[in-house]
Amino acid sequence: MSIWKLTEEAAELNLMRWSARLTGAPWRAAPTIPPGDPVTVPAPRDPSATPGLLDPRDIQDLYDLRDVLARLPAPVAVTYGPQHQLGYANRAYRELFGERANGLPACEALPELAALGVLPLLDQVIRSRRPRSVKARCILGLSGNRYYNISCVPLGGGEEKASPARTSQPKASLEQRPAPVGVLVFAAEVTDQVQAASRVREAEHRQRAAAVTLQRSLLPQKLEQPADLRVAATYQPGGADAAVGGDWYDVIGLGGGRTALVIGDVMGRGLRAAAVMGQLRTAVRAYARLDLPPHEVMTLLDGLAMEIDANQIATCTYAVWDPAPGTLLYASAGHLPLLLRCPDGTVLRGEEQNGPPLGTGGGTHHSHTLRLLPGTTGVLYTDGLVERRDEDIDQGLDLLARTLGGAIGDPEIVCARLLRAMGVTSEHDDDVAVLAFHVPPAASPEPLLDSTEAEV
Template structure:
């Protein structure tokens, strides 16, 4: 009975991804007949061995599964994720090696030959073809040994007989550039030296470096000698760019200083009773305007306002704020308000302009009738006053916070400014230093003022020198010097005062008219000025009698340039000029005064009341013909 052959088992479908352990840890030996006892069967081992043999026996399966294995192994940690490219004969590098009959190990590149050492390099060739201008000089008199091609192109080829001769004659351009002393220094010290951006006769700029080099002795036992290697780099483009930058900076700085000065008074007003000088020194070397300013404002009636301020910071913004504040001060001064009220208005405006910008200011008013300087300060440094005896007074109190803080009620103070006295208003750049307290700077300024003499402008200059302010000072400086000169006998006749107390009543106007007539006659006023002065005094007194309150006072004052008529009373309602109708019986007094005088005004006075004034310009003194 014969057995029928078993039908072949169809191969099991291969999964899309082989299992992780599809290859046994030990490959079967298929090189020869199997000898010895068969291995003990293990459940599942026969199928696994069959699959393994099939995989290794079939080249296509081997290639396919090995690629799959590579893809799977790329998922294992620590394995390479990119497989090498393969051909029908294996990996590309190995296949190429087998085609040429060599093993992969035999295809390694040959090592590069060693580079030559530095001492084997041709020094002359290196110097000759170097892009920098190079010259080699030998000995204490700097005899010429060699110049390279770049040097010859720049300065020309020295004659053949120049080799071995001193550089002063062989290379005259070195003497023209002032490099011979530099060569001497290098030869003596043995240290390299560099000079930057020297302009050659051809108009180009070079940076020269001289370095000592050791020269082997001529004889074996001779001493070593020293040569100097001079090499230069053409920096013409850099030098021209730097010069253009410096010119631009100079132009910008000049523009900035011009802008700064245009915001300051072009010409200081000179009141009748005062002599005033000011100076402004811009700080730093950069093109940046500052915020320091000063001003002198004639208020009329012989009174003068003095202003100095400082907007912190630099630049266009600080200058813009400064310009607005200065303009506002002049506008508020026209209201003829007390100093603290002017600062009160200025404080609110500063907050509206820029609440983040810090600004300080002093506003002071000089009234020659009182002989005092009434001031208010918003965080500014104190005014210094030297009296006629040389004693220094500080106007330190009262003072308030800087402008723009808001909510502060400023107050006014006063300091004597009698004939023979000098006052100084200044900004912090004059007294502030990084290495000392600002109070020490103010004390130094007081000492300098105590010993300074001369005109106000001379005192300004001396104070700057005494405080060490130079052209390179790093902060803006503004100084205002005010002198109330003492009058000698010749000038005393030109400055006269006369006062009449009026009790009121219908007889006040005739008394005022008679008083003015007598005073102006004694002062030898011209007839037309005499009549106008009497008319103005009569109208102002009549206006005060009708609209004011006692006590009343008439003051006549003459200076070398004007006649001032002033009436004060106890009522603080200020008069206004208005147009009277033909049928009106009153309202023409102020209009008449405004018409006949050169200026008029009114103001409230401390303690209550008001002052109404007008002034007349005196005719200029005529110089005799031919003098």
């Protein structure tokens, strides 16, 4: 049969296979086998032909340990004796570090182990009879930095060989076993993992730096200073391992000599929280110009927060200081209580009913009025100042109240002292915003506290 005939038959067979897969293709009958052509049928498998299992005791006859170690792509070295003399280094080890002389102590034959801080591990393995390891040790100058996890495993004497006569007896304790006669040093390269982790950390640092920059740019660069009220504020971002949140503060001058004081905290971290914070702060400044009572401002902010992000909530306190009657009218949307230090050092905590946080919808907010004596100092703050993972928040509030009771001086001094006393540093696990205000002393004192309430 010619090669052209074979090619045509093969093409026809392929066409039949593909046409059978096409929708609507007509089925073609299978070709018939001529009567004289032989048909081959596979014979049944003979179970007796299956090879039996190998006795584990014969494994040493199949594999040579030195040959196995030589074929490993990872660097391997074997030491022996109290000075850890080099007994063997496989091909991968020699290719990585160069040729090594057997029989010399490790401090001479394996200087790279000293540079990697592995030599002390060899002594620990011999003494403890247990493996030791170090992670991500860097080897310099080998086509760039390369990182290895290095394990040291005891060899010989670390495990007793059980004889048939002693199988029923308990194993000897670790201290009773013979000391190992050598150590196997095994290195596994983890350069890719270390570099990937480094890239992730760098990306996180860049994202955090962008969030901090955005956060600070959205905060007021300079606070308004009313003639009849001294004000100071501070913002401390969380440490390197803490994502930046959405804390903010603001001071807004209103008509009639009044001043609005604002503190807020958007739940969540990162760029999203900072962006939501910026929108809420801008909205507060716009609503403040409408000369609305604080509880109505909270209601408007609640609706806006739901429009911005239905899954993002925030807490906020909005207060208006009116110097003519000496009153502070404020409303709180789920925020921490206002603290006031009276001229005599007594610290009062706002215990009035709070409204729900912003973004929850359908809640009722209230306005409360406090009449302040001249010389009173007040503090608005976010939860990062008083909240700790291992403590109840009431403990933080009590500590803040005690600290405020002894904090004397201008609002800038009060802010700095509160941060220091509450343990807020550059490595704090949450960002913190504090707004302090002080009513200057006056000649005619008035009653300190006269609480009234206006409801929506």
